Amino acid sequence: MNNLFDINKKVALVTGGSYGIGFAIGSGLAKAGATLIFNDINQELVDKGLKAYKEAGIKAIGYVCDITDEDAVLEMVKDIENKIGTVDILVNNAGIIKRIPMHEMSAADFRKVIDIDLTGQFIVAKAVIPSMMKKRSGKIINICSMMSELGRETVSAYASAKGGLKMLTRNIAAEYGEYGIQCNGLGPGYIETPQTAPIRVDGHPFNEFIINKTPAARWGRTEDLVGPAIFLASKASDFVNGHILYVDGGILASIGKQPSA
Helix, strand or coil: CCCHCCCCCCEEECCCCCCHHHHHHHHHHHHCCEEEEECCCHHHHHEEEEEEEEEEEECCCEEEECCCCHHHHHHHHHHHHCCCCCCCEEEEEECCCHHHHHHHHHHHHHHHHHHHHHHHHHHHHHHHHHHHHHHHEEEEECCCHHHCCCCCCCCHHHHHHHHHHHHHHHHHHHHHHHHHHHEEEECCCCCHHHHHHCCCCCCCCHHHHHHHCCCCCEEEEEHHHHHHHHHHHCCHHHCCCEEEEEEECCCHHHHCCCCCC
């Protein structure tokens, strides 16, 4: 049974892995035996990630790389292959969100979200796929979102990007499954991160809304994503392809609690 989930000595690349969800997944993969590599947009964030991994007792290798820069991504992947080995596991985690009402959002802001949250994922996946094809194995995990399925106010660009990423995930599975490559999505629900801290305080209406909407009656924790990520990164998921695994406490299965009389 342990062999099913064994990722020992696998090379894992986590984009945007300096903090938050990327850091949690990267830490989990490393603790499960993978060689951990991560990138972020600037040296300050990479240094922050390296310090955090070191404090957690995890050895990690960090790269400064903009995932929307195809040449830079290709150079990073080539350097990883030359110095460490071919990427066995890619976690496409890097992304941004701009909470702006659609009628007030500029096309430039819309394009920026799409460029990072969708085009960037395409660029990084494209860079690692050729070596995966040669060795006829590989795991690609795209960090999707409940916004792959739902819409809500102020997130038109983010929902559009995540919906596109869901379909990119399925298309990679369809196009490269015959090479032993599995591409699946991981869809976090509402997760406790530094960005959500201001709206998670007792009495905040959005905090109460999420708790009442979620059957688990709580926000998700970053560690809730680790087990599902290891499953999708391991042999245990060798016949799972093009699937989006939502880790949301059941929120997508529910219309919420009935209001009390």
